[in-house]
Amino acid sequence: MISLIQLCDKMGNALRSADGGPVARVDLTGVHISELDDPTPYLEGGELLLTTGIPLVGDRESVREYVSRLASRGVVALGLGLGAGTDDVPADLEAACANAGLALLVVPVGIPFMHVSRAYWDLVGKTEQADLAASLNLQTSLTQAATRPQAVAAVIKALANAVGGWAVYLPADGSAETYWPPVERRILPQLRKETARLGLAGTHSAATFPLHGMDVIEYSIIADRRTAGFLAVCAGRRLRKADRQLMLTGCMLLAVAAQREWQLTRANSILSSTTTTLAVNGFVDAARFVAWDLIGSPLAERVQLLAIRGDNLEALSTSELADRVSDMVTDEPGSGLGESIRRSRLRAMDDGICYLILEPLTNSAGAEIVESAVKTPASHRAGRPSQFAAALSRPMPLSQLSGRVGDVRRSCALAPMGHIASGRSLLDPRAVEWVAQLAAYHRADLVGTVKSYIRHQGQWEVAARELELHRNSLRHRIGIATRLIDADLDDPDVSANLWLALRSASDGGTE
Structure with missing residues (x-):
């Protein structure tokens, strides 16, 4: 907007107040020339x-009526x-303008x-050029911010500084917000509530x-036909058209940053x-080659x-x-295992089955943890049975990984929900419970x-002789054992796993 003061300053003595006093502080929308008695239809x-x-x-x-018509129209x-028509300012005109508040x-x-x-x-053109230059500078700064490593944070900071207020980006997945300036962290809880209430997800909408005590504008950020998040902006001044474009x-x-x-x-x-x-399929050299593009460093040689x-x-x-x-x-290495997965x-x-290759777990002294048998699952103790089961191998050279996949897979398949099968032999995790029963x-x-x-x-005569039992008594005991563990002792998989578990229990867990 061009003010009347700006116009008079530019014109000098060619445009001045009729009474010689200071010019009124008003903004102008234009300059109109008319000799009509009623020019208001054109204003x-x-x-x-x-x-x-x-x-x-x-x-x-x-x-008086002429001046009143102009004032009513907003002139x-x-x-x-x-x-041309008069050499002096008529006194009636001065009085009418003063009464109507018309400069x-x-x-x-x-x-x-x-x-x-x-x-x-001329003033309008210069002002528009200045506004355009300022807007282009801000647009350039904003675009440059999007090319930086922390693009979202840079864009939010640039936007907040441009409007003289604050800006917040709220990811749709509920992850951490990005905001500027840092002191505005206080608004985040209420802003999340308002965002949920507005329900802008899935739309190309904006809301205020x-x-x-401040007016906030929030936009839905759509990328790849999905809602990536929400941009909330609060200006520290009255918003201009250029601000909204910004x-x-x-x-x-x-949206580009989210899609990227x-x-x-x-x-x-x-x-x-x-x-x-x-x-896991034994192509270790090829795995090393591809890993460079992923992690930019060699694969660990022990995993x-x-x-x-x-x-x-x-x-x-x-x-x-x-x-999970x-x-x-x-117990250990529980916390270490979680960090290793991350x-x-x-x-x-x-x-x-989901496979993850981990670097070997270590103890406080930095030594590899070879035996990592898991006891009672925390989720079971808390009354929340887990919906996942897992198996963890011993540390091994990367070159031996493919040879252990089958054992790990079988142990994972046999592990009860909420249990992690792990240790030296990767036994059926039920074997430890069988021994306890x-x-x-x-x-x-x-x-x-x-x-x-x-x-x-399974030779009845030999086993009965060793136990000094009658063969029928032995059969009776084996029947009880079978019912207790709900497994067939003549099944090689059952007998092999149970034998190793019994050996481990009898010698304190060492072979």
């Missing part, structure tokens, strides 16, 4: 109206050109009205609402799956393999998987009976 309000005085010929009442100033100016003799109009549009540019840049992040995540996921698949089964594994992030596994563990970038799905039976020595039976490969 929109906010103009400086120039006249030679032809409409002012008449009595005091007609002058802010009247300029009287001297020398009265004079254009001296010999000054064409066109000079006033041209001066106004009050927050802590916010729309910010929305576009945030999704594409990078997908690309890394493909690289991660490819590297892991190559490694552990973690297998996880459960529902909807593909939808979980690696961090979420780490949380950590919930299943009560650090891993090598993950692949195969036939419903046999040991808890006090009416007969079922542990010794079963050990003898398995040792002699």
Whole structure:
């Protein structure tokens, strides 16, 4: 907007106040020239109206009505050109303008009205050029911010500084907000509530609402036909048209940043799956080659393999998987295992099993943890049965990984929900429970009976002779043991796992 003061300053003595006093502080929407008695049909309000005085010929009442019509239409100033219709400012006109609150100016003799109009549009042009330059500078700064490593944070900071207020980006997935300036963290809880209430997700809409006594504009950020998040802006001053354009540019840049992040995540996921698949299938050199594009460093030469089964594994992030596994563990290396999973970038799905290649777990002294048998799952103790089961291998050279995949997979498949099968032999995790069930039976020595039976490969006579039992008594005890563990002792998989578990229990867990 060009002010009347700016126009008078540019014109100098060619446009001045009729009474010689200071010019009124009003903004102009334009300069209009008319000699009509009623020019209001051609006016929109906010103009400086120039006249030679032809409409002012008449009595005091007609002058008052003329000025009243202009004031009612919103005209802010009247300029009287001297020398054509009158050489002096009529007293009736001065009084009428003063009563109506209409600024009265004079254009001296010999000054064409066109000079006033041209001066106004010169000022408009310079102001628009300045606004355009400022807007382009802000747009450039905003675009440059989007090319920086922390693009979202840079865009939010640039946008907040441009409007003299604050800006916040709220990711749609509920992850951490990005905001500027830092002191505005206080608004985040209420802003999240308002965002949920507005329900902008899935739309290309914007909304305004009050927050802590301030007006906030919020936009939905759509990328790849999905809602990536929401941009909320609060200006520290009255918003201009350029500000709104700047916010729309910010929305576009945030959408581009979100799409770029999704594409990078997908690309890394493909690289991660490819590297892991190559490694577990024995193509170690190829896995090393692909890993350079993923992690930019060599693969660890000693690793552990973690297998996880459960529902909807593909939808979980690696961090979420780490949380689920950590919930299943009560003792060391539980916390270390969760952190190791979070650090891993090598993950692949195969036939419903999620495989992760981890760096070996270490104790406080930095030594590898070789034996990591898990006891009672924390989720079971808390009354929240886990929906996942897992198996963890011992540390091994990367070159031996493919040879252990089958054992880890079988152990994962056999592990009860909420349990992690791990340790030296990767036994069926039920074997430890079988030993506990046999040991808890006090009416007969079922542990010794079963050990003898398995040792002699189910030969009744030999086992009965060793136990100094009648053959029928041995059959009776084996029947009880079978019912207790709900498994067939003549099944090689059952007998092999149970034999190793019995050996481990009898010698304190060492072989």
